[in-house]
Amino acid sequence: MTTGRQEAATVEPALELRGVSKSFGGAHALREVDFTLLPGEVHALAGMNGAGKSTLVEVVCGALAPDDGEILVGGASCPTLTPRRARALGVSIVHQRRTLVPDLTVAENLLLGRLPHRAGRVDWSTVRNEAASALDDLGVEVPVQAAVGDLTPAQQTLVEIAREVHVGGRILILDEPTAALGGADAARIHDLVRELRSRGTAVVYISHHLDEVLALADRITVMRDGRTALTEAIENVDLPALVRAMIGDRLVAEPVVRKRTFGVAALELDQLGGDRLRDFDLTIRAGEIVAVLGPAGDAQRELFPLLSGVRQPSTGTVRVGGNRLRTGSIRASLSAGLRCVTGDRLVNGLVPGLSVDENLALADRGMKRPWLVRWAVLHRRAADTRRRYGVITLAADPAVDSLSGGNQQKVLLAKWLDTETTVCLLEEPTSGVDVAAKADIHQMVDELADRGAAVLLTSADVDEVRRLADRVVVIRGGRAVAELHRGELSRDDLVSLTVGGHVS
Ligand SMILES: Nc1ncnc2c1ncn2[C@@H]1O[C@H](COP(=O)(O)OP(=O)(O)OP(=O)(O)O)[C@@H](O)[C@H]1O
Ligand SMILES: [Mg+2]
Incomplete structure (x- = not known):
C-alpha cells in the first residue's frame, strides 16, 4: 500500500x-x-x-x-x-450532528432536494430505483422504503454516508x-x-x-x-x-475506586412491555450500576422512553424508591427522582436557544423561582458546576448549541447528575467525548452511584460497560436472556452479545 x-x-x-x-x-x-x-x-x-x-x-x-x-x-x-x-x-460532509429526516423514507432522504419529476409529479419509482442502486453500489443493505427513524443508528450513518457519496x-x-x-x-x-x-x-x-x-x-x-x-x-x-x-x-486525574455497597431496591420493573420489549423484569438497588445490552436495534432502546414517561408501556409496572410510578408521564417520572440522559443531546436534553448556565439552572433545585431569576446566583452556581465537570468554553456564557459536541455532553451530564436522583438512566454517556473527559465522566457516574443512585446504562462501548457496570442484563428479541456479574464480563463475551452471539 x-x-x-x-x-x-x-x-x-x-x-x-x-x-x-x-x-x-x-x-x-x-x-x-x-x-x-x-x-x-x-x-x-x-x-x-x-x-x-x-x-x-x-x-x-x-x-x-x-x-x-x-x-x-x-x-x-x-x-x-x-x-x-x-x-x-x-466536497461532501457527514456532520457531527446527523441531518437525515426521521419521518421520511431512506429513498426520500437519499434524494432530498433532487427528487426526479415526470409530468410535474415526483417520479416515485425512479426515486426508489435510484436510491436502491446508490445503496447497492456501496454494498449497504438497508430497505429503501423504511422510515429513517426506524433504522438503527449504524444504518442511519450508512445511509447518510451513501447520500453524500451519491452526490459525487x-x-x-x-x-x-x-x-x-x-x-x-x-x-x-x-x-x-x-x-x-x-x-x-x-x-x-x-x-x-x-x-x-x-x-x-x-x-x-x-x-x-x-x-x-x-x-x-x-x-x-x-x-x-x-x-x-x-x-x-x-493532567489526567487518577481514578478513585468505588465502594460498591448496595442498598434497597430503587428501581423495580415487573413484566414491563412495549412495542418490542416483552415481560421485562429488573431490579436495581441503590448504589448499583446495571448495563442493559443487546444487538443494536433491539428492545433496550425502548427502555428509556418507557421509563422517562415519553411512552406508555403496554404491560407491567414500574416502582421507583418503592413507590409505584404513574407511567406515561414525564412529570411523574421526574418527580419520582428518575433522571434520563439520552443520546440525542439537542433533542432530548439541552435547550438550544439558552446559554450553558441557563441550561444548568433548569435542573437546579436552588434556582426554582421562575418569577425572579437571580442571575448572579445562577452564574455562580453554574460556574462551580462547569469547573467540576471540566466544561470548556471560549466565551463567558455562550449559547449551549455553540459548544463542541463533547462539551455539550458534559453540560448535559452535569445538569442531571447534580440533581437529587433516585434512578439515573444513562444512554451512551460518553458518545463523542475525548479520552480525558471520558475518564472524568466515568468518575462522575461512579460518584453518583456512591451517593446512592441506581444507574441503568446502555452503551455500545464494551470497555465502558466493563469499567462501570456491576451487572449486565442481555436482551435478545425483546426479552432478557442472560445476566452477567462484574468479574464475569470478558471483552469478547460482551462484543459477541452486542452482535447477537452467545457467551462462550
Ligand atoms: N458557532 C459557534 N459560536 C461560538 N463558539 C463556537 C461555535 N462553534 C464552535 N465554537 C467553539 O469553538 C471551539 C472549537 O469547537 P469545535 O466544535 O470545532 O470542537 P471539536 O474539536 O469538534 O470538539 P468535539 O470533539 O467536542 O466535537 C469550541 O470551544 C466551541 O465552543
Ligand atoms: Mg466536533
Missing part, C-alpha cells in the same frame, strides 16, 4: 488549508491551521473536545467563513466558499461517524471507508476512538487548542504519542 507521505511529493492535494484562522466573537477556534488531504487517503483528525476539529471541517464545506488564510480544492484557491460551491467542487463527492468528510456505534457497526462503517478509499475518494475522518483510527487511517493530524499539534503517517505514531499530542501538559 502506498502511504500518504510517499505520495505527497508527486500528487496534487485534493484539499489544502494554508494558515486558516477562525474566531467566534474574539475567541479563537482555529489558529493558522495548515492541512493537506491527498486523493485516496484516509486522513484522521483527532483532538480533545473543543480542539477545533468540527470548526475546521465546517470551514472546508463552506458552512463557516474563515477569518484568515487560504483554502485550495484540487489546487485551485477558493476565496469565497459557500456550501453550494463546496459541494460543486466535490471526491472529498468526503466524516465527523465522528462511529461516535455512538459498537464494534460490529463501526466495522461496517470502516469497510465502507476502505471501499471509498480504493475508489480514490479522499476522506477526512474525525474520531475519538484512537484504536480505530490507528487501524483505519493513512495519516493523522492531531489538533490542540485550535492549532495542529502533529501530522504524521500512521505507522510513525502509537497510542501514547497521540494522547500526548492531544492533551499537551494537561
Whole structure:
C-alpha cells in the first residue's frame, strides 16, 4: 500500500488549508491551521473536545467563513466558499450532528432536494430505483422504503454516508461517524471507508476512538487548542504519542475506586412491555450500576422512553424508591427522582436557544423561582458546576448549541447528575467525548452511584460497560436472556452479545 507521505511529493492535494484562522466573537477556534488531504487517503483528525476539529471541517464545506488564510480544492484557491460551491467542487460532509429526516423514507432522504419529476409529479419509482442502486453500489443493505427513524443508528450513518457519496463527492468528510456505534457497526462503517478509499475518494475522518483510527487511517493530524499539534503517517505514531499530542501538559486525574455497597431496591420493573420489549423484569438497588445490552436495534432502546414517561408501556409496572410510578408521564417520572440522559443531546436534553448556565439552572433545585431569576446566583452556581465537570468554553456564557459536541455532553451530564436522583438512566454517556473527559465522566457516574443512585446504562462501548457496570442484563428479541456479574464480563463475551452471539 502506498502511504500518504510517499505520495505527497508527486500528487496534487485534493484539499489544502494554508494558515486558516477562525474566531467566534474574539475567541479563537482555529489558529493558522495548515492541512493537506491527498486523493485516496484516509486522513484522521483527532483532538480533545473543543480542539477545533468540527470548526475546521465546517470551514472546508463552506458552512463557516474563515477569518484568515487560504483554502485550495484540487489546487485551485477558493476565496469565497459557500456550501453550494463546496459541494460543486466535490466536497461532501457527514456532520457531527446527523441531518437525515426521521419521518421520511431512506429513498426520500437519499434524494432530498433532487427528487426526479415526470409530468410535474415526483417520479416515485425512479426515486426508489435510484436510491436502491446508490445503496447497492456501496454494498449497504438497508430497505429503501423504511422510515429513517426506524433504522438503527449504524444504518442511519450508512445511509447518510451513501447520500453524500451519491452526490459525487471526491472529498468526503466524516465527523465522528462511529461516535455512538459498537464494534460490529463501526466495522461496517470502516469497510465502507476502505471501499471509498480504493475508489480514490479522499476522506477526512474525525474520531475519538484512537484504536480505530490507528487501524483505519493513512495519516493523522492531531489538533490542540485550535492549532495542529502533529501530522504524521500512521505507522510513525502509537497510542501514547497521540494522547500526548492531544492533551499537551494537561493532567489526567487518577481514578478513585468505588465502594460498591448496595442498598434497597430503587428501581423495580415487573413484566414491563412495549412495542418490542416483552415481560421485562429488573431490579436495581441503590448504589448499583446495571448495563442493559443487546444487538443494536433491539428492545433496550425502548427502555428509556418507557421509563422517562415519553411512552406508555403496554404491560407491567414500574416502582421507583418503592413507590409505584404513574407511567406515561414525564412529570411523574421526574418527580419520582428518575433522571434520563439520552443520546440525542439537542433533542432530548439541552435547550438550544439558552446559554450553558441557563441550561444548568433548569435542573437546579436552588434556582426554582421562575418569577425572579437571580442571575448572579445562577452564574455562580453554574460556574462551580462547569469547573467540576471540566466544561470548556471560549466565551463567558455562550449559547449551549455553540459548544463542541463533547462539551455539550458534559453540560448535559452535569445538569442531571447534580440533581437529587433516585434512578439515573444513562444512554451512551460518553458518545463523542475525548479520552480525558471520558475518564472524568466515568468518575462522575461512579460518584453518583456512591451517593446512592441506581444507574441503568446502555452503551455500545464494551470497555465502558466493563469499567462501570456491576451487572449486565442481555436482551435478545425483546426479552432478557442472560445476566452477567462484574468479574464475569470478558471483552469478547460482551462484543459477541452486542452482535447477537452467545457467551462462550
Ligand atoms: N458557532 C459557534 N459560536 C461560538 N463558539 C463556537 C461555535 N462553534 C464552535 N465554537 C467553539 O469553538 C471551539 C472549537 O469547537 P469545535 O466544535 O470545532 O470542537 P471539536 O474539536 O469538534 O470538539 P468535539 O470533539 O467536542 O466535537 C469550541 O470551544 C466551541 O465552543
Ligand atoms: Mg466536533
